[in-house]
Amino acid sequence: MVDADDEACATPEQAFERHFAMVWRSLRRLGVSASALDDASQDVFLVLHRRWLDFEHQSSLKTWIYGILLRVASDHKRRARRERERWSPEVAELESTSDSPDRIYQQREASRLLHIALGQLDDKERQILVMVDLEETSVVDAAEALGINLNTAYSRLRRGRQSFEKALRSASLVKSEEFMTPPGSGPTPLTTETNGE
Amino acid sequence: MVNERLDTELSATARQIIADARGADDPTAEDEARVKARWLAGIAAGAGVSSLTEAVRAAAGSGWGLKVAAMVAAATAASVGVYLGWPESKHDARPPAAAAVQAPATAPVVALPVEPPVAAVAEPAAPVAAPATELPGTAEVAENVAVPEPAAAAPVADTPATAAEARAVRARAVAAERTRALPASEEPAAAAPPVIGGQLGEEIALLSNIRAALQDGAASRALEQLGEYRRRFDRPSLAMEADALQVDALCRAGQREAAQAAATAFVSNWPGSPLQQRVSSACP
Numbered sequence: 001m002v003d004a005d006d007e008a009c010a011t012p013e014q015a016f017e018r019h020f021a022m023v024w025r026s027l028r029r030l031g032v033s034a035s036a037l038d039d040a041s042q043d044v045f046l047v048l049h050r051r052w053l054d055f056e057h058q059s060s061l062k063t064w065i066y067g068i069l070l071r072v073a074s075d076h077k078r079r080a081r082r083e084r085e086r087w088s089p090e091v092a093e094l095e096s097t098s099d100s101p102d103r104i105y106q107q108r109e110a111s112r113l114l115h116i117a118l119g120q121l122d123d124k125e126r127q128i129l130v131m132v133d134l135e136e137t138s139v140v141d142a143a144e145a146l147g148i149n150l151n152t153a154y155s156r157l158r159r160g161r162q163s164f165e166k167a168l169r170s171a172s173l174v175k176s177e178e179f180m181t182p183p184g185s186g187p188t189p190l191t192t193e194t195n196g197e
Numbered sequence: 198m199v200n201e202r203l204d205t206e207l208s209a210t211a212r213q214i215i216a217d218a219r220g221a222d223d224p225t226a227e228d229e230a231r232v233k234a235r236w237l238a239g240i241a242a243g244a245g246v247s248s249l250t251e252a253v254r255a256a257a258g259s260g261w262g263l264k265v266a267a268m269v270a271a272a273t274a275a276s277v278g279v280y281l282g283w284p285e286s287k288h289d290a291r292p293p294a295a296a297a298v299q300a301p302a303t304a305p306v307v308a309l310p311v312e313p314p315v316a317a318v319a320e321p322a323a324p325v326a327a328p329a330t331e332l333p334g335t336a337e338v339a340e341n342v343a344v345p346e347p348a349a350a351a352p353v354a355d356t357p358a359t360a361a362e363a364r365a366v367r368a369r370a371v372a373a374e375r376t377r378a379l380p381a382s383e384e385p386a387a388a389a390p391p392v393i394g395g396q397l398g399e400e401i402a403l404l405s406n407i408r409a410a411l412q413d414g415a416a417s418r419a420l421e422q423l424g425e426y427r428r429r430f431d432r433p434s435l436a437m438e439a440d441a442l443q444v445d446a447l448c449r450a451g452q453r454e455a456a457q458a459a460a461t462a463f464v465s466n467w468p469g470s471p472l473q474q475r476v477s478s479a480c481p
Contacts, residue, residue, distance in 0.1 A: 113214050162207070
């Protein structure tokens with residue numbers, strides 16, 4: 001799988017096409033503000049382009065890119081902090097109008113909770129949680145992208161998941177009406193019923 | 198969802214939320230096209246970070262931003278960046294060829310004491326031989342972009358162990374050679390095929406014409422060309438850059454009210470744009 005992935009990306013441009021979405025949403029979920037996403041994602045690929053020859057195929061391309069994006073994300077956030085611009089959860093804009101209102105509402109609500117909860121984690125916990133639980137990276141690859149050893153990765157992930165659960169519980173208490181008005185129908189209750197994907 | 202067995206797994210609720218939120222943070226096709234266009238333009242401009250403002254900020258501190266900030270400064274000083282550059286001083290950014298092609302004519306001369314090129318060199322195979330079928334843009338550009346690094350040849354590994362390294366060395370050598378050849382100007386510009394093809398290449402070319410017109414003080418010509426830009430490209434990739442130039446052109450043409458209106462429109466149309474500050478102060 002790793003090989004197929006890398007083989008499919010013989011050039012920076014192909015890497016862009018294949019991994020842009022992952023870069024974009026991960027930056028967002030790592031706490032880069034929506035207004036800085038253009039710049040941050042562009043930076044990731046500028047770095048990728050400059051270092052393209054340094055990529056040695058010892059890790060998967062995705063892992064390598066993730067390493068870059070982690071640095072870019074913290075760089076942007078550090079800068080934002082310096083400017084005292086706080087990261088406040090912004091509700092994702094949803095362009096896919098083909099979805100039913102219920103589905104959109106459900107997705108927004110989930111996204112809102114997700115962002116609030118992620119915002120409560122410390123950087124290290126958030127990084128590994130986003131990689132493993134949201135991007136479905138293996139813990140081994142995540143450890144490599146983070147430059148930490150496997151045991152550290154596991155214990156960080158364990159802590160991260162605990163914090164995340166806790167943060168989700170408190171986030172659920174925040175009224176969504178403060179953020180948005182649901183379309184037409186009343187608020188659909190979160191979770192419980194599974195429409196398996 | 199959870200791909201490792203841990204003693205602390207996420208609860209079903211948490212997993213459901215993650216599943217439900219899937220797609221919510223994905224980029225739209227427009228996001229992708231926009232960033233890609235700017236990325237390619239950034240490569241062409243030799244930019245290391247996403248905007249001049251960013252560069253200045255980066256220069257004020259923090260790690261990797263620092264070295265690239267210097268490169269950006271070089272690139273913009275030489276006014277090669279289509280969207281980065283701002284016609285504030287005279288440079289010989291002559292139009293016709295795509296902006297990127299002109300880069301080597303000016304930018305590298307400014308050559309700053311940047312760290313060894315994190316290898317501005319990009320595409321391995323391309324530099325010397327095959328005119329890059331796969332990524333015409335970047336490969337070609339890479340050569341040019343590599344140029345600002347005069348020290349390029351020096352830090353190169355002594356024994357290229359792998360093919361990739363060998364290619365890197367070759368690419369850097371080419372870059373270094375170009376650096377030397379540079380002041381003889383027109384050479385790369387004339388020889389190189391259009392760096393970025395297709396509509397984006399045309400957009401870059403036209404916008405750099407417009408910038409050149411502004412530098413020459415020909416504001417009304419710039420305005421005409423901006424009109425042409427809008428007529429020609431109904432789905433432009435560099436609309437933000439064009440809008441920014443519009444403000445400047447209007448102001449320089451003495452249409453201050455229109456310029457201010459355009460600046461206001463810019464701010465609301467492009468929230469968070471790195472060009473915002475410049476646009477706002479373009480017509481005081």
